[in-house]
Structure formats: C-alpha cells, structure tokens
Amino acid sequence: MARQFACGGPPLKGNIAMKRYVASLFLLLFLTFLPSAAAQEKTAQILIESSTGQVLFAENENARLPVASLTKIMLLLIAAEKIEEGTLNLSDNVTVSPYASGVGGSTIWLEAGEVMSVSDLLKSVIISSANDASVAVAEHISSDEQSFVELMNQRARELALENTNFTGCVGFDDKNHYSSAKDISIITSKLFEHDVFDEFYRIRLSSVRTGTQRETQLLNTNKLADSYDGILGGKTGTTDAAGFCLSVAARRDGMSLIAVTLGARNDDERTQKCAALLDNGFENFERYTAIIETENLPFLNVPNGVPKKIGLKLNAPINFIIPKGTHDELEYSYNIPEQVNAPVEKAQKIGYVEVKAKDIPLFKSEIITAEAAEELTFTKSFSIIVKEFFVN
Secondary structure, eight states: OEEEEEEEOOOSTHHHHHHHHHHHHHHHHHHHOOSSHHHHHTOEEEEEETTTOOEEEEESTTOOBOOGGGGHHHHHHHHHHHHHHTSSOTTOEEEOOHHHHTOOSSOOOOOTTOEEEHHHHHHHHHHHOOHHHHHHHHHHHHSSHHHHHHHHHHHHHHTTOTTOBOSOSSOOOOTTOBBOHHHHHHHHHHHTTOOTTHHHHTOSEEEESTTSTTOEEEEOOOTTTTTSTTEEEEEEEEETTTEEEEEEEEEETTEEEEEEEEEESSHHHHHHHHHHHHHHHHHHEEEEEEOOOGGGSOOEEOTTEESSEEOEEESSOEEEEEETTOGGGEEEEEEEESBOOSOBOTTOEEEEEEEEETTEEEEEEEEEESSOBEEOOHHHHHHHHHHHHHHO
16 A cells, blocks of 8 residues: 655745736636637647646647647757757758749748758748748658658657647648647757757848848748747747647746747737746746655565665656745655565665645656665575574
8 A cells, every 4th residue: 555645834925925826827817718719729828847847837738739830840859859860960961852842831942953951941940931941851851751751750659749640741731730739848848958959049030042142031930039038949830720829948047938829810919928928937936946855755665575674765856846935835745655575676666756736736756766675585584594693
C-alpha cells in the first residue's frame, strides 16, 4: 500500500495572492472568449512554461484544428535537429525544383533551377513564411515533400502528439491536416531548445538575393517579434479555414513561456491574445525550487533484502512554476510504497512527490533509491553469519 502524506506552511498572505491569481485567470478567460459558440469551437489558446511543461492557461487546447503556417514550426524543428546532427548545413546550396517553384501562396518567387543556400531558404521561412522555400528545404532533406511529411508525422508520434497529423509541409487547408494548441506549444517548445535560428526570429524586415535585380524583401508578420519584452521568436499562420494563428516564445526572470492562439478573427486579435497570455504568465507566476532534503524522506523497507532499509532521494531538483506569493501554501504529497521486495537497484524509481497549491496539482518529481539492496538468499545469509562469526 502506498503512503501518502502532505506537509505545508500556514495560509498567510498566499491566500490573497491565490485569489488574485484565480481572478486574473477568470478575467483572461472572459476577455478572450468569442461571442458565439460556433466561433469558440474553432478557436483555442494555451500558455505553457517551456522548461517544466506546466500548463498555466488553456482553452480548447486539445481541439483538432487547421493551423495554417504553424505547420512550419515542425519543419523548422526537424531542420534544426538535422543541423545539430550534422546531416544538414546552413551553407548547403539547394537547387530549386519545378515543383517547389510552383507552390503558391506566400513565396519568395523561387525559379526552377535557381540555387539558394539553406540559410537563406530557412530565413525566408522564418521571417516571411515562404511556401516555396519550405518545400525546397523539405525536398533537400527528404528528396520530396511527401517523404518529408512522413518524417514530420514520425516526429509528431515521437513527441506523443495525439491531435496532430500533417499532409503537407506548408499548411494549406486540408481536412486531414490538423493540430491542436497544446501540440503546437510542445513543438514550439522543442524548437526553442535549439539556438541555430536565433539570428532570424526577431527580424522584422530583411531580404534575400540582396543587391541583385531580384532582391526580395522579407516582412515578419509576427508583430511581437521586435516589440515584446523578452521575446524569443514565433510563427504566424493564416488561411480561410484556420483563421489567424500565432505561436510565440518569450523569456523573463528564468521563465520561458509559450503562448499559442488558433482561429483569431484578424492579425491584431491574434497578436493581442498572445500578448495577453504572456503578460498573464509573467505577471502572475514565478519559478520556484522546492528544497526537499534527502534526510526528510523516509527509509524504504526491504524485508527480504540486504540491507533491510535503504535511503531514498529525488531523481532531480523540483523546479516548477507557482502563482506568485503562494510559497506558504504549497503542499508536498509523497507516494511511496511501505515496502518492496529485493533485489532493488540503485536509482530505481520507487514513487513520486507531488506539489500542490490549494489542491491544484503543480508538479511531480520521481523518488528513487539512494542505494541497492540484494536479495537475502540462503547463500547470502550463510555468508553474513560466517562473516559475523569471524569478525566478532
């Protein structure tokens, strides 16, 4: 039977902070709801903290929706991983195929046979969401777009994205092409673990083919790119079915937040919604490290083991996000079995500690064994008896 017990400080000024925190979430929820139920079904939002994965606010976050060019966040993630693996280089030259040059929508007017570097192609994807550049990169990595799409879906499965399926690398409307606000936040979070594209994310205006007759300007439609305090970058997307979408990342005071808005009615709305989500996160939450000394954890009984009691410890420090001012309201619930049978390995997972505030789960951390315990066999028992006899 598992032991569950909790400890926490007295409810001091944290009560006021918690009430303000809850009130702010209700206010944000009220302000961001659209007027009709039909419209609400096509919209979604989420705010997560990247390093912990904690969801700080969510609305329809698991709804399967068209995501337009937010699709390209997965393309960028795969490209970043390939670059770090060494199988793709920013300096590589790509010869544009007739297929890539024929892609419509937002483009940099690539021509069949034109040669452009991976760096300029990805710069065009990040800043101006160029569809032709996206396909050119996909073909360079996987020979053709469909093969690259299979790679995208494979990566989605590896990330356990249950509400995502891609049919193209660009994001054109298709009933079988969808994702969710939560899944997009996870892909965005993974992308910003890589710094290979950092020089592009916050550029509002640039160009490719600079200094030539075919110089093409690149305009970043993410209005937060150079205006929001702590912005890391982001990606916009717009189609008839998807509406106006945006996913952005920002960092302040040790917190990295990802805000996603799907299905906004216009560019200003998606910008305002994501800015409001980020503001809410930075204003009402903070990073916290819980100090749980190993000696405060109970010993684990191993009746048939040597030794019969072993120490426990946390698998990793407990770093998580809490509503500001609620340090004294935190409770720690330990889920640990009363005993286990030998053999027990060192660093074996035994249970977990869960941190809550006002019965709201915030974070879990694994509890593991600090040492091993061998099974007490007849041979082992005899060895111990002999050792004790001669030593004493």
